[in-house]
Amino acid sequence: MMSASAEQIMSELTPIFREVLENSALELSPDMTAKDVDGWDSFSHVKLIAAIEQHYRIRFRLRDIVKFRNVGDICGAICRSME
Amino acid sequence: MLFDSLAFLVAFPLFCVLFLRAPARSQPALALAGSLLACATFGWVALAWLIVITLLGFWLGRNIGASASGPRLAVAITAVVAPLLVLKYTNFFAASLQSALGWSGWQIQLPRLDAALPIGISFYTFAVLGYLIDVYVERIPPESSLYRFALFTAFYPKFVAGPVERGGVFLPQIDTPKRFDYARVTDGMRIIAGGLVKKLVVADRLAGAVNGVYGNLAAFHGVTLVLTAILYMFQLYYDFCGYSEIAVGVGRVLGYDLTWNFNRPYAARSISDYWRRWHISLTSWFFEYIFAPVAAGLRNWRSLAVVAAMMTTFLVSGLWHGAAWTFVFYGLLHGVGLCIDYLSAPARKRLRSWVPSRPYAFVAWAITFMFVGCADVLFRSRTIEQAIQFLGSMISGIPSDMAFLAAHHFNPAALKAMSSGLPTTKLDLVIAMIAIGCVETAAWIGRRRPFREQLLAQPVWVRWAVYYVVAGAILYLGSQNTATVFIYQQF
Numbered sequence: 001m002m003s004a005s006a007e008q009i010m011s012e013l014t015p016i017f018r019e020v021l022e023n024s025a026l027e028l029s030p031d032m033t034a035k036d037v038d039g040w041d042s043f044s045h046v047k048l049i050a051a052i053e054q055h056y057r058i059r060f061r062l063r064d065i066v067k068f069r070n071v072g073d074i075c076g077a078i079c080r081s082m083e
Numbered sequence: 084m085l086f087d088s089l090a091f092l093v094a095f096p097l098f099c100v101l102f103l104r105a106p107a108r109s110q111p112a113l114a115l116a117g118s119l120l121a122c123a124t125f126g127w128v129a130l131a132w133l134i135v136i137t138l139l140g141f142w143l144g145r146n147i148g149a150s151a152s153g154p155r156l157a158v159a160i161t162a163v164v165a166p167l168l169v170l171k172y173t174n175f176f177a178a179s180l181q182s183a184l185g186w187s188g189w190q191i192q193l194p195r196l197d198a199a200l201p202i203g204i205s206f207y208t209f210a211v212l213g214y215l216i217d218v219y220v221e222r223i224p225p226e227s228s229l230y231r232f233a234l235f236t237a238f239y240p241k242f243v244a245g246p247v248e249r250g251g252v253f254l255p256q257i258d259t260p261k262r263f264d265y266a267r268v269t270d271g272m273r274i275i276a277g278g279l280v281k282k283l284v285v286a287d288r289l290a291g292a293v294n295g296v297y298g299n300l301a302a303f304h305g306v307t308l309v310l311t312a313i314l315y316m317f318q319l320y321y322d323f324c325g326y327s328e329i330a331v332g333v334g335r336v337l338g339y340d341l342t343w344n345f346n347r348p349y350a351a352r353s354i355s356d357y358w359r360r361w362h363i364s365l366t367s368w369f370f371e372y373i374f375a376p377v378a379a380g381l382r383n384w385r386s387l388a389v390v391a392a393m394m395t396t397f398l399v400s401g402l403w404h405g406a407a408w409t410f411v412f413y414g415l416l417h418g419v420g421l422c423i424d425y426l427s428a429p430a431r432k433r434l435r436s437w438v439p440s441r442p443y444a445f446v447a448w449a450i451t452f453m454f455v456g457c458a459d460v461l462f463r464s465r466t467i468e469q470a471i472q473f474l475g476s477m478i479s480g481i482p483s484d485m486a487f488l489a490a491h492h493f494n495p496a497a498l499k500a501m502s503s504g505l506p507t508t509k510l511d512l513v514i515a516m517i518a519i520g521c522v523e524t525a526a527w528i529g530r531r532r533p534f535r536e537q538l539l540a541q542p543v544w545v546r547w548a549v550y551y552v553v554a555g556a557i558l559y560l561g562s563q564n565t566a567t568v569f570i571y572q573q574f
Contacts, residue, residue: 041355042370042374042375042378043389043425045375045378046378046379046382046385046388046389046392047385049379049382050382050383050385050388053382062376062379062380063219063220065375065376065379066216066220066371066375066376066379067220067221067222
């Protein structure tokens with residue numbers, strides 16, 4: 001069960017993912033990994049992170065970025081950055 | 084003691100009986116003792132370096148786990164990688180520096196390090212580096228047991244040439260009781276048999292032709308060199324894939340799951356696709372521990388971050404393979420290929436919507452295959468000059484050879500006349516071709532579900548016919564080979 005803020009972040013992340021991965025039908029879920037999404041590879045991941053940071057005006061720690069395993073991890077890092 | 088040695092064929096079944104019947108709590112210690120004994124057959128120096136890196140990795144892992152910090156990780160990485168750097172690259176850097184100084188008019192003689200590269204060091208050093216980074220980013224906890232950690236670095240099936248396993252994947256398997264499981268053991272044996280066919284029937288058979296051409300390069304040109312380049316692609320692939328499959332099979336018989344290293348790499352339709360299929364354990368290691376942090380660190384550069392990270396990753400990958408300029412350029416060439424692949428992705432996506440899918444797929448496959456073949460010439464050549472001579476003679480000779488083939492209406496006899504110049508027997512070439520055809524067909528059939536699993540659903544006479552043919556080929560053709568080594572064990 002996601003908290004309200006996590007759900008809000010997820011809904012904000014959806015258009016960012018759709019734009020970067022050029023997939024207008026993409027629906028995100030917390031346990032979604034790069035393997036589940038066509039076009040989400042090492043290359044597009046860099047663009048995704050940069051786009052998310054720009055949107056939220058935050059800067060992830062390198063240590064957090066290399067640990068991201070799924071969408072939920074990215075949401076968690078955004079939540080922590082905004083606290 | 085290599086996988087294709089008589090010593091291994093005798094020792095492995097005996098060890099299996101002992102290991103799988105032993106009490107569960109003593110199995111990790113038994114696996115470690117067996118692995119260290121097997122590693123010791125490569126010499127005491129090789130064993131000593133393994134022990135040094137293991138102790139260092141264990142202690143540094145605990146240290147980082149107790150208090151993680153960037154500088155601490157940097158020191159740990161430097162300490163672990165230093166022996167590899169010194170032993171593998173000192174002479175290369177000394178010779179390169181000496182040449183550079185010589186061109187500038189400074190004639191000096193730099194000392195050389197007289198030490199052989201300990202077997203397996205490139206593989207277990209990278210396994211330990213990955214473990215330390217994983218502990219640092221808290222992907223896994225630091226290992227608290229020295230003998231468990233030692234089994235992670237020394238586990239014999241992966242010691243000589245990988246797969247490069249992750250701590251998070253291998254360590255949790257150690258304490259699981261390993262019992263004799265008929266399905267698992269026979270599956271492992273089928274994988275081993277597949278690996279032996281690749282190594283003994285194909286790779287060793289092609290080695291003669293390839294070595295003969297490279298040993299007397301001036302005598303060959305044109306289509307003969309094209310054929311040699313293709314033969315080397317299959318020699319390299321079947322040699323290393325064969326080794327990797329034997330490693331996975333041996334691991335499976337003993338109850339351990341190791342990473343599957345290859346997935347039909349020559350079916351790739353782009354360079355990035357190729358690297359998702361070739362030496363998967365090492366490529367994923369490079370992408371996770373070099374590409375990802377470099378690209379993430381430079382992420383504000385957007386596309387340029389990917390390009391910079393890619394070139395860095397493949398420069399390191401090239402150097403990992405060997406301390407020579409041929410490997411540096413091999414890495415850089417693949418880096419450039421991947422950058423072009425990445426930067427042209429939007430244009431290719433548009434092109435795909437205009438061109439029919441089959442012709443597009445064929446052209447994409449052909450370009451990828453030729454690119455990999457040319458890069459492999461660098462991989463095989465001793466020097467840059469030799470690689471240039473190979474590619475130059477190959478390209479310059481193609482027009483006259485094609486004119487000859489066209490004059491003979493491309494009939495098989497004309498092509499045969501060209502291949503007859505290869506320094507190998509016709510029989511060896513035919514056997515290798517038939518074996519490659521069979522193996523690749525089996526791999527194509529098994530692209531969704533492994534062929535060996537599909538084979539189990541066949542009538543008993545079909546299964547046993549396949550087993551007898553495979554066993555016969557391994558024993559008869561393998562016994563005819565002169566002593567060879569696995570190509571990747573030198574790295």
